[in-house]
Amino acid sequence: MTSESKPAHFLQNIIREDLAGGRVSEVVTRFPPEPNGYLHIGHAKSICLNFGLAQEFGGSCNLRFDDTNPAKEEEEYVESIKRDVSWLGFQWAGEAKYTSDYFDQLYDWALHLIKEGKAYVCHLSPEEARAYRGTLTEPGKNSPYRDRSVEENLALFEQMKNGEMKEGECSLRARIDMAAPNINLRDPIIYRIKKMAHHQTGDKWCIYPSYDFAHGQSDAMEGISHSICTLEFEDHRPLYDWFLENLPVPAHPRQYEFARLNLNYTVVSKRKLKQLVDEKHVDGWDDPRMPTLSGMRRRGVPPAAIRNFCEMIGVTRSDSVVDLGMLEYAIRDDLDKNAPRAMCVMDPLKVTLTNYPEGEEENLNAPGHPVREDLPARVLPFTRTLYIEREDFREEANKKYKRLVLGKKVRLRNAYVIHADEVVKDANGEIVELRCSVDRDTLGKDPADGVKPKGVIHWVSAEKNVDCEVRLYDRLFSDPAPDAGDKNFLDFVNPDNLEILSGCKAEIGLANAEPEQSYQFERNGYFCRDSKYGTVEKPVFNRTIGLRDSWAKEQDK
The missing domain is CATH 3.40.50.620 (HUPs)
Known part of the structure; x- marks a missing residue:
């Protein structure tokens, strides 16, 4: 409506x-x-x-x-x-x-x-x-x-x-x-x-x-x-x-x-927010975990999403508690329509394409979303060595696993189909490299052309990428009413409200990311470049929100 x-x-x-x-x-x-x-x-x-x-x-x-x-x-x-x-x-x-x-x-x-x-x-x-x-x-x-x-x-x-x-x-x-x-x-x-x-x-x-x-x-x-x-x-x-x-x-x-506005899983008392800051439970008033507008801005929440949320909840004289999921829906809805797409590998696993010539490089075009004049076209350098997510490979897997399996094929998003030929492990038995072959006749082809890989995964060039840190922010409180009654709200601070990932690899175009610019990291969620930490050479990206509401499901387990 x-x-x-x-x-x-x-x-x-x-x-x-x-x-x-x-x-x-x-x-x-x-x-x-x-x-x-x-x-x-x-x-x-x-x-x-x-x-x-x-x-x-x-x-x-x-x-x-x-x-x-x-x-x-x-x-x-x-x-x-x-x-x-x-x-x-x-x-x-x-x-x-x-x-x-x-x-x-x-x-x-x-x-x-x-x-x-x-x-x-x-x-x-x-x-x-x-x-x-x-x-x-x-x-x-x-x-x-x-x-x-x-x-x-x-x-x-x-x-x-x-x-x-x-x-x-x-x-x-x-x-x-x-x-x-x-x-x-x-x-x-x-x-x-x-x-x-x-x-x-x-x-x-x-x-x-x-x-x-x-x-x-x-x-x-x-x-x-x-x-x-x-x-x-x-x-x-x-x-x-x-x-x-x-x-x-x-x-x-x-x-x-x-x-x-009363929002569950949230504390909005200025006194209690100040206590969180003064006692260093958070990193200042603009910490991305805080319900402050400056914290939400730094986290990558679009102002239009907040305005739309306020429109959604309406204006009445009856007190009620709004589910935080409604705000998250408004954020996700706006970002889905407006956030440019990009790829970022958060737990890199090296892939060597053994049949791709050493020293060769080609630029692949990736479709932009949304289509806007102010957004440059995405150009993805494709090289002999790549990074994929470690969780996107298994040596053995059942038929439900739609990613790369030893001896099977998978498509690299916006690129070629590759085949996992060999696994390289270190002295502790940990996988440190995959040796794969690439089928260069599969660019832009789909299953109707006879190309039927198990699934599609994201990747970045190992030679041309942006080395970055990714901060996975989550809800600050684990209780829907952390300060109700005689509760001490500090007892309900979510211990998993932040996970910091170093050594992440993002596509090269993110070298030009502006602070607080939002992106959809394909398959991973919505992120923005942090305005407080990081450098041009090694930026920090904050997770704004996931692609879907997985948090509530985790709490029900």
Whole structure:
């Protein structure tokens, strides 16, 4: 089903009604990540949704960094988020924005609430504040500092701003209702003291607004028409609206919630992803085993595959867990259509063609796939010595084995039929070489011409190839819900998530492979050249995904 014929989801219907009814004249959305880590596959759904809705309805989408917590935010994360959004295929409106751009205005609005008697400075400790807050079934009780005068609150808040208070000594709280059924309305914190520099504002501030206070007002200043969040923010919506209703904001955006992307065999908590990085279970945020967008890019996942996956899973308000196999299907489907073909021998076994003249070489043409003007024709040097996969030869085999057997024939892909005549072994009895004969009358001929080899195998010239390393990445976790409940997610790290193969031999055309360029290694899977390791002389190729879903079958054995 195409996106055009697919039924509209609830957010599309809301926007159509808002435009038709005149509530809004222009659709303006935003993607507001906190720069405290790299984006992951869960963020991709929000990116595609916010930017996609803006595109669909002729509007615009802002990229706004929710940078209200300097303790966890870094410029590295800011730049990585920009790269990931662009890589995914989207462009934000104007310059990237920051909640810190609005700190002066947010401070003035905090003063407005104090002057209206709707905010106060509270000296309860964090532990005392939690005790006063109550529970989901029991109301909270008023802070003993709740009835301070406007003048006292203004003076105390000024002292907070000037750095005259210690961290944790006090906070500015909204004065709403400590008995409210919604616990988010029980006098939430507006400002807290953090005496540390900010990556955008430097040392200007030592008090910082809370997310709940900053979020709606930032939306209002940017004229956001539809503030789209995940379902965990549904209970925060009354507070979002309370601030907008009690402040002189220039607009009143509306918040809507959708179900976040939950993917099995995956962890997307930034805290846990950071733990994987800090404890060196993986090689950085862009490790190809990570569910981060930068890791998926380095692994060779096409951005179109991620966009298609987000389209496939749809947009609802019902939480569910998506099977990782659906993402793998989207990746495999895109690569099958778009990845150029190539041959790479991962466990080389030397083949000498005894009846092929020494020193002779010919260039064989291999069909390109897909057929594109920007892809050069494949030329395969054919020489007296070749490499084939060690597993593609057996001295003896039953009729089901469709590869090379001693005394039998096999076709070399895009080349000739060869016959295995002799095996050469070392002192330990290991096969080190095959001596074969080649039938040079079989090029381009098929069984209808009387040529009936057992099967077809891939190969490369032993004299002209690309010496490379191949990294076979697999799923990072072996459990479908590695961090559910009280589980320690580290207990379920798949011990076989990476196998490194050195001494691999790829066809000579891969000497020109660009970093992150994807290929289908015929019969082996989809791979891309690594952007972090390897050299031009000896590149590293990462496995993106297999040709078929063999992983699940292995787990069932």
